Structure formats: structure tokens, C-alpha cells
Amino acid sequence: MRTLDHKLLRDIGSSRGQIVAIALMVACGVALFVAMLTTYQSLERSQRAYYDAARFAEVFAHATRAPRSLGPRIAAIPGIDALQMRVVADVSLDVPGRDEPATGRLVSIPERSRPPLNDLFVREGRYLQPADRTQVLVSEAFADANGLRVGSTIGAVINGRRQRLHVVGIALSPEYVYAIRGVADIWPDSARFGIIWMGEQALSAAFDMKGAFNDLAVTLTPGIDTQTVIERIDALLARYGGLGAYDRTDQPSHRYLSSELSELRVSVVMVPAIFLGIAVFLLHLLLSRQVGTQRAQIAVLKAFGYANAVIGLHYVLFGLLIVAIGAVLGIGAGLWSGWKLTHYYAVFFHFPILRYHAGIELLAATVMLVILAGVAGSLSGVRAAVMLPPAEAMRPQPPARFRPSIIERIGFRRVLSVPTRVVVRNLERAPLKALLSCTGLALGVATLVVGRSTYDALDLMLTHQFYAAEREDAVVAFDRTLPLRARWELGRLPGIIRVEPFRAVAVRLRSGHHSRRVVLIGLEDDASLRRIVDLRGRVSRPPRNGLLLTGKLAQVLGVTPGDRITLEVLEAAKPTMAARVVATVDEPIGTTAYMELGALDRLLREGPTISGAYVAADARDRNVLNAALKRLPAVAHVAFREQTIENFRSTIAEVLAISTTLLITFASVIAFGIVYNTARIALAERGRELAVMRILGFTRGEITLVLLGEQAVLTGAAIPAGLALGYAISLSLSVAYSSELYRIPATVSRATGAFALLVIAGAAFVSAFLVRRQLDSLDLVAALKIGE
Amino acid sequence: MNSTMQPQTAAPAIFHVHGVSKIYRMGEVDVRALDGVDLDLYAGEFAVLLGPSGSGKSTLLNIIGGLDAPTSGNVFFGDWELTAANDATLTRFRRKALGFVFQFYSLIPSLTARENVALVTELVDNPMTPEDALALVGLHDRLDHFPSQLSGGEQQRVAIARAVAKRPSVLLCDEPTGALDSRTGRLVLETLVHVCVDLSTTTVVITHNAVIADVADRVITMHNGRISGMRRNAIKKSPADLEW
Numbered sequence A: 001m002r003t004l005d006h007k008l009l010r011d012i013g014s015s016r017g018q019i020v021a022i023a024l025m026v027a028c029g030v031a032l033f034v035a036m037l038t039t040y041q042s043l044e045r046s047q048r049a050y051y052d053a054a055r056f057a058e059v060f061a062h063a064t065r066a067p068r069s070l071g072p073r074i075a076a077i078p079g080i081d082a083l084q085m086r087v088v089a090d091v092s093l094d095v096p097g098r099d100e101p102a103t104g105r106l107v108s109i110p111e112r113s114r115p116p117l118n119d120l121f122v123r124e125g126r127y128l129q130p131a132d133r134t135q136v137l138v139s140e141a142f143a144d145a146n147g148l149r150v151g152s153t154i155g156a157v158i159n160g161r162r163q164r165l166h167v168v169g170i171a172l173s174p175e176y177v178y179a180i181r182g183v184a185d186i187w188p189d190s191a192r193f194g195i196i197w198m199g200e201q202a203l204s205a206a207f208d209m210k211g212a213f214n215d216l217a218v219t220l221t222p223g224i225d226t227q228t229v230i231e232r233i234d235a236l237l238a239r240y241g242g243l244g245a246y247d248r249t250d251q252p253s254h255r256y257l258s259s260e261l262s263e264l265r266v267s268v269v270m271v272p273a274i275f276l277g278i279a280v281f282l283l284h285l286l287l288s289r290q291v292g293t294q295r296a297q298i299a300v301l302k303a304f305g306y307a308n309a310v311i312g313l314h315y316v317l318f319g320l321l322i323v324a325i326g327a328v329l330g331i332g333a334g335l336w337s338g339w340k341l342t343h344y345y346a347v348f349f350h351f352p353i354l355r356y357h358a359g360i361e362l363l364a365a366t367v368m369l370v371i372l373a374g375v376a377g378s379l380s381g382v383r384a385a386v387m388l389p390p391a392e393a394m395r396p397q398p399p400a401r402f403r404p405s406i407i408e409r410i411g412f413r414r415v416l417s418v419p420t421r422v423v424v425r426n427l428e429r430a431p432l433k434a435l436l437s438c439t440g441l442a443l444g445v446a447t448l449v450v451g452r453s454t455y456d457a458l459d460l461m462l463t464h465q466f467y468a469a470e471r472e473d474a475v476v477a478f479d480r481t482l483p484l485r486a487r488w489e490l491g492r493l494p495g496i497i498r499v500e501p502f503r504a505v506a507v508r509l510r511s512g513h514h515s516r517r518v519v520l521i522g523l524e525d526d527a528s529l530r531r532i533v534d535l536r537g538r539v540s541r542p543p544r545n546g547l548l549l550t551g552k553l554a555q556v557l558g559v560t561p562g563d564r565i566t567l568e569v570l571e572a573a574k575p576t577m578a579a580r581v582v583a584t585v586d587e588p589i590g591t592t593a594y595m596e597l598g599a600l601d602r603l604l605r606e607g608p609t610i611s612g613a614y615v616a617a618d619a620r621d622r623n624v625l626n627a628a629l630k631r632l633p634a635v636a637h638v639a640f641r642e643q644t645i646e647n648f649r650s651t652i653a654e655v656l657a658i659s660t661t662l663l664i665t666f667a668s669v670i671a672f673g674i675v676y677n678t679a680r681i682a683l684a685e686r687g688r689e690l691a692v693m694r695i696l697g698f699t700r701g702e703i704t705l706v707l708l709g710e711q712a713v714l715t716g717a718a719i720p721a722g723l724a725l726g727y728a729i730s731l732s733l734s735v736a737y738s739s740e741l742y743r744i745p746a747t748v749s750r751a752t753g754a755f756a757l758l759v760i761a762g763a764a765f766v767s768a769f770l771v772r773r774q775l776d777s778l779d780l781v782a783a784l785k786i787g788e
Numbered sequence B: 001m002n003s004t005m006q007p008q009t010a011a012p013a014i015f016h017v018h019g020v021s022k023i024y025r026m027g028e029v030d031v032r033a034l035d036g037v038d039l040d041l042y043a044g045e046f047a048v049l050l051g052p053s054g055s056g057k058s059t060l061l062n063i064i065g066g067l068d069a070p071t072s073g074n075v076f077f078g079d080w081e082l083t084a085a086n087d088a089t090l091t092r093f094r095r096k097a098l099g100f101v102f103q104f105y106s107l108i109p110s111l112t113a114r115e116n117v118a119l120v121t122e123l124v125d126n127p128m129t130p131e132d133a134l135a136l137v138g139l140h141d142r143l144d145h146f147p148s149q150l151s152g153g154e155q156q157r158v159a160i161a162r163a164v165a166k167r168p169s170v171l172l173c174d175e176p177t178g179a180l181d182s183r184t185g186r187l188v189l190e191t192l193v194h195v196c197v198d199l200s201t202t203t204v205v206i207t208h209n210a211v212i213a214d215v216a217d218r219v220i221t222m223h224n225g226r227i228s229g230m231r232r233n234a235i236k237k238s239p240a241d242l243e244w
Ligand SMILES: Nc1ncnc2c1ncn2[C@@H]1O[C@H](COP(=O)(O)OP(=O)(O)O)[C@@H](O)[C@H]1O
Pocket: B024, B025, B026, B031, B032, B033, B051, B052, B053, B054, B055, B056, B057, B058, B059, B060
């Protein structure tokens, strides 16, 4: 065994280039997997820890005005653990340095104690002091976006009266991890919507709510049926303008956050799992070929009487060493980048609590997986050699059997030069080997395609949403429903070219035991700024005789066109009715229900009313228009197109950007590892033949062509296969990526194809260069000394 | 060196080997594979390099063939100094002037006999046809056989055909019969002698088998990296008459 150990060390020394390349590939697969998975686990834990620490409520309800004396009766509902009665109101804010009006959500908090539920994390400054009624805490994202600090002053129109509020603290709340105005808004807009926490006394007084509340939050005792509690709460609040209680799934911030997290889960679990799988496959492939090149030596060892098991162990150790290097590097790099990534996301999500967690089971499972692949790869390589009768080693190995290749047999013989025939026949002699090499290279191409296609998908979503569906220059939302004629007033503002009114109403759709709170949007039949378009560009008209649902919404509710569902309007007269699903539309973003504007009015039993309008405006009059809109009292907020796009980029796009970057980096390393190793193994297998050709007078260039010609053919064949495979993986990922927040479409752009090509070509050139250097130092004399 | 070792021939020397040494550094020890070798090789002669295993024969042949560089000393091919040439020039030299035959035939397994020869003839200007070259070694009926379909002796003869097909001026053979039984070995030797005479190719054959030396014009014996003796055979035996 001692001598065999020497051999092991020497083998390792002489193929360190390959070992490094294989180990690096394994390391990348492991690192990506560990980094992404620990990030996801950590974020989930942080979220849970945050929710627990802040006592985030589980059921939420709003009413117009309910007496506080209702409190004990609510608390008496079985299953309710704790409750919080608040006054919540949206007001128009005047923020220093901001042109457009912003909306502030005033939320009452007790002056003398911390909130029993939905507690705040004070990041800067302090909590309220009972003495001063103008003290407020401001949500961090809003403060950041508007440059507000402790000591800043903001103006607010509270119940018609202008008031100055003094910022004493910057805070976070689990209720507003994402500050989303309501169901009608898809994205948080931290610049124009902020949370202002204000003393209960002050707020109740200002809104004439002394001894009353309009917002309820409760926590539940574990194991209780949420639906029954919701029904009991609804029953109690019905008399007081209750809008229908809902649980966390319909709580905008939580819904958004869990959507983001589940998005992350796909990109952090599925994709790295695929990558790790690919790395493991390649490890197996490369190791078995690497060991295969030592066939003759194995036969000699056997001839000398080494037992199969001893020889097997020898090569398994060789494989294990590579894997060990890869696993150690990978876990190290994975933990480090996972920690960084978790930090990044924690800041991004404004989590005040960070729990980095790397599960030992996860690490152990990862290590086991790669070790298994290493052992299996080495064994399958050594097996063929061990099967060989030892006598084979005693005489020069009989030349392998060859015959003219198909290409030659079908008449191309003349065309092919002799060295070219060597290339063609080598490929044909071992089709399985060629196929495996080709598969390996194709997987390399596929990882690159998958890595970058996330960008393509985002691009497509962006293009679709903002160039096909929402083509307005700005959306104007009123703070209440206005009669239809408000559109003409809008139309008279400077620079306005076109006005398309819409009605947005919060509804709950029910089908069986599935239900969702969504916004029902009424659009004019000929709307051209805001269109209902699917991903293929097919435009749907808002229906007059039923509902048009986003495909994902229909799926969540378990309905198909033709089904009837229950529609509960959560505003005004709150009618409940049956409605028919007329059609669905495959939109990539959000979950929405649509109707024709007039039909919606009739459904709501209102006259012609609107909630806002999509407008096209002359870009030159933008500032004038802005000022004019600001002066209109009914305008709650205005979202300009560029800002919305920017908003999209800085939220959804950013969540995916960093993991995509990581993915692309690792994909490139893996792709390079495959190309380089395939070439190196080919060199090991063909080295002697090439040395003989050199002796016969072939130049370095010529033998390089023979070796790399084979590689070029394999790579050439792998590229289209890899592109197709990459597309197929993207397709299956896009199914997995589908959340209620958005559906990532399967798409592979030309740029991604070109990128994959470029990386593979680059890897091929660098490998060719490195292999060429090896060929230059090919030991001609040594090649003659050995028999095989 | 005594006078009997001076060549007595009218043919010009095509190789001059001057004070060639080759030292392999193996850690602390130096292995002197060649130790100050002087040697001339003459156009058209059939020379045998005889010596025990490890005496430096292969090392010398490889240096002459431009496959290896000496530690010191010079080698000239005509007026041109091999030992001062770069790799590209050496490759051109091997391509144009040299033919090699090795103990382990070194055929390309993926090519037929014809193609193994064609591999080389495609490289030069005025070669024999592969068919002619194979006929020369008596393998006209094995043209489309792959190495795996040929016996050892046949493979070696393909290797010889491959070496001579480009009409090299020098043929270097390192233990060409080493892996063959004596009957097949005789056949291969016959081919070599035949080629040397027919094409007037300078032929150098390495062997550790003293019997084979009898077919040579000149026998150069080596010992411990030095040339220890040199003789001309008054009567050359035919390979067919050899016994070993
Ligand atoms: N690559 C090498 N490294 C070290 N020593 C070598 C090498 N090649 C040959 N030798 C040594 O040089 C000497 C001559 O070798 P060689 O020319 O092959 O002998 P032979 O006469 O059997 O052909 C031997 O002692 C051998 O051990």
C-alpha cells in the first residue's frame, strides 16, 4: 500500500490542472447551493423571528367607526389571543423637497406603552412621549426615500386641517415590511407612500374617533380555525361598516413579502439544485474518464497481484481527494456568500432581526451527495480497468478496432485529409464517450443559458407591462370615487392628451373554499392606454357580462371560464352577488379581475363613477401638469410612468439581480471547467498518438488541430443541444416561478444565447491555449519508451 | 581512438556527431547516458548500433533524430547544425529527411495500413504512393487493414513502409525487431536491408542482439555512454541466414 500511496500523490501532482478544474466546478455547484439555501433558510427564520418579536397580528379588519366598548366582546371570541384597536387614516402629506403629494398612513399607537400587537422597531430616535401630540414615528423606507431624519417636520392635512408633525423616531413594523397602499397597488412605492405612527389620543381627537376605532388586529391561539374567527369578527363589525376581516394571506405586506420569498426560493433552491446536479454529473463523468486513462497501469497492478479492492480503493481515494477539495472550498465560499447575501436581503427587506442559519443537515447532505458522486465516478472508471484480465498488461495493448467512419463510407473519404480522418474515426469509435463529452459541454451551455435567462424574463415582463399593457404617461388616483365627469376636468389640465378613466374596487372573490381579496378594475371598452394583454400580445376587451380574471387568479380560485363565483364588494353598499368568469388572461404581473366600466357601475348600483384615470400627457408640460395635479384636492396620488418603471426595477428586479449575478459567475466557472477538462482528458487519451505524429514530422500546429478538431466538433454539437436544454430548463423553472405576485415567463433572448456562446467559445479558446502549451512540451522520447 | 576505427570509405559523411554528452539529473545523482561521443555516419551505409541495454544507444539515436537535445556537444547534418536548431526547423528536418521505426510500431490505431502511410506521404513533395511503399514491404494485400487486424510483424512492416514512403535520406530504427519472434524479425530486417540498398537510404539500426550486427556495413558498439568499438563487416550476411 505504501508504494501505491506514492503513486497516488504523484498522479495527483501530475494532473493538478485538471484536479483544480474539477474541484473548482464542484466547489461552484456546492457554493451556489449552500449560499442560496442558507440565505433562504436564514431569511425565513429572520422573518419568523421578526414576526414573533413584534407580535405581528394574524387577522386584520377595518370598519368605519366602531366603539371601543366592542373590545371585550371581540376578545371573547374563542381563539382570539390578543387584540389591538386602532385608528388608521390615509392623509395627504407635504414632504419638504417633494413636488408631488405623498400619502401618509396615520396609524395610532399607545402613548404610554408599546403596542400590544404589531410592535415597532425603533431604528433611530425614540418612541413617543405622552406630552407632545405632534410627535410621530415614520417608516424607515419612507424616511430614507424622502431624506427625513429625527427632528424633521412634515405637513399633513388631517381632517381638513393642516398640521405640522415632528419626527421623533424612524421605525419598522412587520405590518409594513412593504408599505403597499392597498390591494389595488401591486408595488410598494416608498417615496410616495409612508407610514406615520402617531399617539392614539392625538389621532382619535383629530379624526373625531374618541372612544372608537376603525382598524382591528388580533392574534390567535394556536390550532384555531381562522375562518371561523373571521366570520365572528365580521358579524360583530357588520353594524359598524366592517369591510371583511382577512388573514395574513391577504395582508398586503405579508402577501408581497412571502411572494418575494417564494420567488427567492425558486431561484435559491431549484436553480442551485440543478447546478449542483450538473456539477455532480460532470464530476462523475470526468472522474471516470480520468481514471480510465490509467487503464494500462491498472492492468499491470493486477498482474502483479494487487487485489481489485485495493486498486479500487486507490482510485476512490483519488476521486475523494478532488471532491474533498471541492466540497471544502464550496462550503467555505457558500457560507461566506450566503452570509453576505442574507445581509443584503435583510437590508433590502428592512428586517430588523437577522438570523443567519446554516443547517448542519443541509451541509452534511450536500457533502454526502458530492462524495457519493466522487466515489461512483472513480469506481465506474476503475471498473472497466479492473475487469480486464491481467494478461492484457503483459503485452502491448492491441490496437483498438477501427473501421472507416460513416462519413467516409457514404463517399466523403476523398474529401477528408488523413488527420481529419483520425478526428472523425476517434469520434466514431467511441460514440458513447463522445456523447458523454458532448452532454457535459451541453450542460455547460445550459447552465449559462439558465443563469442569464432570468434577466430576459425580467426584461420581457418589463416590456410587456409597461409597453404593451400600461402605456399611459401617468396614473392619477383620486382619494374617493368621483362622478364620471371628473374626467373632463382632468382633460382640461395643461399638456393632457388623452384621459381614460377607471374604477377600482376592492372585492373578495370566492369559489368553494378558495377566496382572494383582489382589486376589480373597470375599464372602458376602447381603452388604449391601459390594455388587458397577455404575454403573446393578444388584447382582451373588458367584458360586460362577467369577469375577466388573470390566469393565475383563476388558478388560485380553481375556476375556469364559464364557472360562477361569489363576488363580495368590500366598499360602499357592499353588495354580494354571483358573477360569471367569462375569460382569463395570462398576465405576468399581479392578480386582477376586470370588467367593462359601465357594467361595473351597474353592478355596484352606482351612477357613472371613477376612481382615477390613465392619462397621456405631453412630456414638455410635465412640470406644469404636476403642479396642477397637486392643486386638485381629490387627487390622492399620481404615478408617473418612469417612476413606476424605476420602482419595478428597484424592487423585483433587484431581488433577482444579485442571485442572478452569482448564478452567472458560477455557471461560467462550471462551463469553463467542463471545456478545459474535456480537452485535458482528450490530451491524456491521445497524447501518445500525437507524440508519434510529431516524430513523423507533423508540426505542433498540425497535431493541435487533430486534438482540438475533435474538441471543436464536440463543442459545436454541444452548443445547439445546450441552448435547447437551457431553454427547456428555463421553461420548467418558469412554471416553478409562478406566484400570485408575478409569473416569470420562459424566454431566452438572443443576447443570452450569444452570451452562452461567447463564454463557451472563450473557455474553448483558453483551454485550447492551455492544452496547446501542454502539447508543446509533449515528451516525444518518453512516448517511445512505453509500449501502449 | 585508434586508426582502425577511422572509416575507409569514399562516401561523404552526412551526420557528424562531435563530443556529444547527455546527462540526466536525477536528484543528487547525475546519469551520464552519453559521455563524449564522436561519430560520423556515411551516405547510403547500413550501420548497426550495438550495445547492452542502458548503454545509451536510444539516447544517441534520439539526438541524431532531433527528438532530444544533448547536454553538450554538436550534431551536424551535412553543414547544418542540428543542435543549434529550433523546434520548427527540427520538425521540418524530420519531415523531409528522416524516417523512424520503433520497437513498438507506433501506428495510429484509427488509420488503415494505407492511411498510416498516407499520413506521412501527404506531408512531403515527392513521396512514393502508399501502395508502392506497402508493396515494398510485402504488404500489397493488406492495404485496408487496420492495425488491430495485423500481426506484430505486419504492423512493424507498415511502420517501415510509413518510414520509407517519403524517400528519407536517413532511416533510424530503434530495436525494430525487439518485440518480434526471430522468424518475423528476420523478415523485418530483410525489408530494411532491401530498402537501404534499393533506395540507397542511410540506415541506422539499434540492437542489443549481436547476431543482427552481421547484416551491417558497419557495426558501432557502445558501452556506458561511450563508443567502445567499431568494425566493418568484410562479408555482410543476408538476414535470412541469421540464427537467433
Ligand atoms: N529520461 C531519462 N531520465 C533519466 N535517465 C534516463 C532517461 N532516459 C534514459 N536514461 C538513462 O540513460 C541511460 C541510457 O539510456 P538509453 O539510451 O535508453 O539506453 P539504451 O542503450 O538501452 O537504449 C540509461 O542508464 C537510462 O537509465
